[in-house]
Amino acid sequence: MTESKSLARLEMFSDGVFAIAITLLILEIKVPPIETIHSTDDLINELFHLWPSYFAFVYSFGGILVQWIIHHNTFCHMDKTSRPFLYANGFLLLTIVFFPFPTALLAEYIDTEYAMPAIAFYGMASVVNSFGWFLFIRTIEKPRRLLNDAFSPEQYDQLKKSNRFAFVIYISTALLAIWFPFIALSINIAVWLLWIWLSLNERE
Amino acid sequence: MTESKSLARLEMFSDGVFAIAITLLILEIKVPPIETIHSTDDLINELFHLWPSYFAFVYSFGGILVQWIIHHNTFCHMDKTSRPFLYANGFLLLTIVFFPFPTALLAEYIDTEYAMPAIAFYGMASVVNSFGWFLFIRTIEKPRRLLNDAFSPEQYDQLKKSNRFAFVIYISTALLAIWFPFIALSINIAVWLLWIWLSLNERE
Amino acid sequence: MTESKSLARLEMFSDGVFAIAITLLILEIKVPPIETIHSTDDLINELFHLWPSYFAFVYSFGGILVQWIIHHNTFCHMDKTSRPFLYANGFLLLTIVFFPFPTALLAEYIDTEYAMPAIAFYGMASVVNSFGWFLFIRTIEKPRRLLNDAFSPEQYDQLKKSNRFAFVIYISTALLAIWFPFIALSINIAVWLLWIWLSLNERE
Amino acid sequence: MTESKSLARLEMFSDGVFAIAITLLILEIKVPPIETIHSTDDLINELFHLWPSYFAFVYSFGGILVQWIIHHNTFCHMDKTSRPFLYANGFLLLTIVFFPFPTALLAEYIDTEYAMPAIAFYGMASVVNSFGWFLFIRTIEKPRRLLNDAFSPEQYDQLKKSNRFAFVIYISTALLAIWFPFIALSINIAVWLLWIWLSLNERE
Numbered sequence: 001m002t003e004s005k006s007l008a009r010l011e012m013f014s015d016g017v018f019a020i021a022i023t024l025l026i027l028e029i030k031v032p033p034i035e036t037i038h039s040t041d042d043l044i045n046e047l048f049h050l051w052p053s054y055f056a057f058v059y060s061f062g063g064i065l066v067q068w069i070i071h072h073n074t075f076c077h078m079d080k081t082s083r084p085f086l087y088a089n090g091f092l093l094l095t096i097v098f099f100p101f102p103t104a105l106l107a108e109y110i111d112t113e114y115a116m117p118a119i120a121f122y123g124m125a126s127v128v129n130s131f132g133w134f135l136f137i138r139t140i141e142k143p144r145r146l147l148n149d150a151f152s153p154e155q156y157d158q159l160k161k162s163n164r165f166a167f168v169i170y171i172s173t174a175l176l177a178i179w180f181p182f183i184a185l186s187i188n189i190a191v192w193l194l195w196i197w198l199s200l201n202e203r204e
Numbered sequence: 205m206t207e208s209k210s211l212a213r214l215e216m217f218s219d220g221v222f223a224i225a226i227t228l229l230i231l232e233i234k235v236p237p238i239e240t241i242h243s244t245d246d247l248i249n250e251l252f253h254l255w256p257s258y259f260a261f262v263y264s265f266g267g268i269l270v271q272w273i274i275h276h277n278t279f280c281h282m283d284k285t286s287r288p289f290l291y292a293n294g295f296l297l298l299t300i301v302f303f304p305f306p307t308a309l310l311a312e313y314i315d316t317e318y319a320m321p322a323i324a325f326y327g328m329a330s331v332v333n334s335f336g337w338f339l340f341i342r343t344i345e346k347p348r349r350l351l352n353d354a355f356s357p358e359q360y361d362q363l364k365k366s367n368r369f370a371f372v373i374y375i376s377t378a379l380l381a382i383w384f385p386f387i388a389l390s391i392n393i394a395v396w397l398l399w400i401w402l403s404l405n406e407r408e
Numbered sequence: 409m410t411e412s413k414s415l416a417r418l419e420m421f422s423d424g425v426f427a428i429a430i431t432l433l434i435l436e437i438k439v440p441p442i443e444t445i446h447s448t449d450d451l452i453n454e455l456f457h458l459w460p461s462y463f464a465f466v467y468s469f470g471g472i473l474v475q476w477i478i479h480h481n482t483f484c485h486m487d488k489t490s491r492p493f494l495y496a497n498g499f500l501l502l503t504i505v506f507f508p509f510p511t512a513l514l515a516e517y518i519d520t521e522y523a524m525p526a527i528a529f530y531g532m533a534s535v536v537n538s539f540g541w542f543l544f545i546r547t548i549e550k551p552r553r554l555l556n557d558a559f560s561p562e563q564y565d566q567l568k569k570s571n572r573f574a575f576v577i578y579i580s581t582a583l584l585a586i587w588f589p590f591i592a593l594s595i596n597i598a599v600w601l602l603w604i605w606l607s608l609n610e611r612e
Numbered sequence: 613m614t615e616s617k618s619l620a621r622l623e624m625f626s627d628g629v630f631a632i633a634i635t636l637l638i639l640e641i642k643v644p645p646i647e648t649i650h651s652t653d654d655l656i657n658e659l660f661h662l663w664p665s666y667f668a669f670v671y672s673f674g675g676i677l678v679q680w681i682i683h684h685n686t687f688c689h690m691d692k693t694s695r696p697f698l699y700a701n702g703f704l705l706l707t708i709v710f711f712p713f714p715t716a717l718l719a720e721y722i723d724t725e726y727a728m729p730a731i732a733f734y735g736m737a738s739v740v741n742s743f744g745w746f747l748f749i750r751t752i753e754k755p756r757r758l759l760n761d762a763f764s765p766e767q768y769d770q771l772k773k774s775n776r777f778a779f780v781i782y783i784s785t786a787l788l789a790i791w792f793p794f795i796a797l798s799i800n801i802a803v804w805l806l807w808i809w810l811s812l813n814e815r816e
Contacts, residue, residue, distance in 0.1 A: 006280050009280075010276070015624055016222075017223045017227055023629055024227065026633075027639070031716045031720050037724075057710070069698055069702075072618070072625070083403070083405070084404065087404050093269075097265070104235045105251075113244070114243070114244050121251055214480070216420065216423055217423045217426065217476065220428070224427060224428055224632075225434075228434065291604070297430075298466070301431050304435075305439070312439050318451045321452045414688050420624065421631055421684070424627060424630075428631060428632055428636075429635055429638075432638065502677075505634065505635050505638050513643050516643050516646060522652050522654070
């Protein structure tokens with residue numbers, strides 16, 4: 001089998017899944033039903049009250065985009081693939097594809113008194129997602145190294161360290177959310193901003 | 205016509221269809237409507253009671269992923285295409301694209317007393333899907349051989365044998381489901397786990 | 409600009425649109441709502457009564473697949489692009505993307521006494537789709553020829569003839585549908601079968 | 613990292629997002645529910661009364677298509693990428709992915725007395741979209757030039773001028789829409805037609 005062709009197709013399939021998952025997020029923003037609108041002001045108010053949907057959309061879009069960029073960068077340094085990696089990547093994609101659901105949940109409940117389970121659930125989805133990255137990072141090194149030599153051990157350690165950090169943060173905030181949902185969410189948003197900031201300024 | 209370019213585009217189109225079908229599965233998991241929620245505990249319970257949706261999502265995701273990997277591997281060994289293959293592949297894609305429907309059906313009914321038709325229907329969708337694979341496998345060999353020589357007769361026989369096995373299993377369990385739906389489903393899950401296990405450990 | 413790179417990206421974008429449109433068709437098949445089900449037999453009956461949805465799904469899937477194959481074949485013989493072609497192709501894609509709507513309409517109404525408008529509407533969508541092909545076929549020849557020499561004038565004439573035939577058939581049956589909807593639909597199904605049959609047996 | 617491979621994957625991902633966003637537009641056109649139909653004429657009327665949906669679909673489809681063509685053309689002249697560009701492109705995609713929502717809003721309300729907020733909201737989405745283009749255009753030149761030399765300073769100025777024009781038009785019409793929604797919409801449609809016209813006749 002030509003390794004590079006096989007890798008290219010895996011990349012294309014993964015890109016497709018990322019692209020679709022990120023686009024399906026928009027389906028959670030629902031047009032206010034016309035039966036509930038009795039004046040122009042009503043509609044304006046409804047459009048403002050959709051802020052949880054806008055927030056959840058931007059939050060998840062950013063989260064998936066950052067992950068796509070990391071995925072993209074790692075693939076740029078790979079030159080072969082393996083069966084365990086195929087499945088680790090598949091599991092990672094499963095956790096990405098899942099995001100539209102907790103996103104819609106967050107949008108629906110964040111502005112209600114039942115926000116806690118929605119925030120904690122989103123947090124748990126992030127934990128599982130981090131675990132997907134853990135498998136991804138592991139299988140690009142074992143059972144056989146799939147990376148080319150341009151990818152330095154420092155970069156690999158950096159990847160592992162970021163993953164461990166994400167894992168700890170998401171587990172802690174998912175637990176914290178049970179008692180202090182909005183503090184947990186605020187920490188997650190801060191991490192999200194930090195993540196984008198670091199990624200934006202990273203030397204390539 | 206440049207054979208390889210034509211094949212590459214078929215691959216890309218098929219990958220797109222696989223990627224979209226696998227991602228649309230998430231749309232079957234519906235956010236609990238806010239009207240039914242009267243306390244934080246209500247929402248937590250509702251999120252637990254969505255287990256049939258989570259199960260159906262993971263089950264179908266895994267099923268489509270394994271199929272994508274087989275599809276991907278076979279294409280890696282092909283160097284041309286033919287009209288009958290184009291249509292066999294199209295029919296196979298139709299059966300893949302269909303899965304979000306039986307998945308949603310399973311998610312809705314598996315936890316009710318009307319589980320039987322949902323399980324049997326999913327089984328029948330798998331039978332038709334196996335038939336799609338049968339046509340796919342046949343048309344890569346006839347009317348003209350589309351595989352390159354790196355693909356050994358043993359691998360081809362293996363493909364045929366797996367297909368025959370899947371066909372027999374899915375027909376049997378679809379019938380069995382009429383009387384013993386949960387035993388049939390359990391067998392299918394066991395086959396699913398076996399499938400992923402074998403695929404994960406396959407020598408490439 | 410590198411012509412071939414530009415063409416390759418147009419191909420990829422078009423493939424993506426075809427792949428998504430063909431996959432979104434599945435969303436029109438709706439799971440029977442649990443409130444309407446009071447016994448296992450109810451669910452079995454409901455699954456049988458979804459036949460219009462299954463039919464509409466297969467019919468539109470086949471229709472889009474055949475069009476993708478023609479699109480794919482034509483692109484295989486092109487080596488450049490032009491602005492008018494970019495827009496003609498874009499309009500053609502618009503008519504393809506539209507199909508999930510008349511498909512869902514057909515599925516909802518074909519088995520009711522209000523089938524006529526649904527059948528006629530689907531027919532009109534096909535007329536507009538044929539017009540999209542007309543623009544596509546025209547702009548690959550004018551204002552400048554985008555095809556390479558491997559594409560013979562006979563093949564081009566064949567393409568034009570098929571398009572004219574489709575145009576006449578769809579206009580006639582869309583009109584006929586006003587008085588005899590099921591005869592019109594039967595003719596369209598016969599043409600659909602003929603189309604797939606011819607395409608399947610075409611020499612490449 | 614191989615610059616061109618990285619760029620190619622970014623292109624593919626962006627194409628995927630464009631293709632999906634443009635295709636999801638069709639989901640806003642809803643089949644008239646059968647409970648509201650009591651005669652064939654009812655269904656015919658309902659299909660006519662869906663004109664706001666058809667209009668919004670074609671309008672947004674055209675808008676996204678023109679943007680894809682500009683995106684496509686710019687990428688054809690690029691030979692590398694940068695972190696800030698990756699994020700600028702990501703933000704542009706976010707604004708593209710958002711369009712199915714204002715499109716559905718427009719379709720639902722344009723034919724009611726509450727049209728104003730829908731038109732103004734669509735206008736604001738266009739403003740944010742123009743801002744996405746502003747970042748895109750800026751980051752292909754700074755902090756480092758990503759364009760190859762075949763892209764002349766005149767072409768770059770043209771891009772910037774078009775962007776500034778779009779920005780001014782959309783801000784003005786979004787404001788104007790508060791008092792004269794239909795005049796604002798008419799101006800936007802005129803600009804839309806002009807845009808397609810200019811793009812169609814542009815020398816490449």
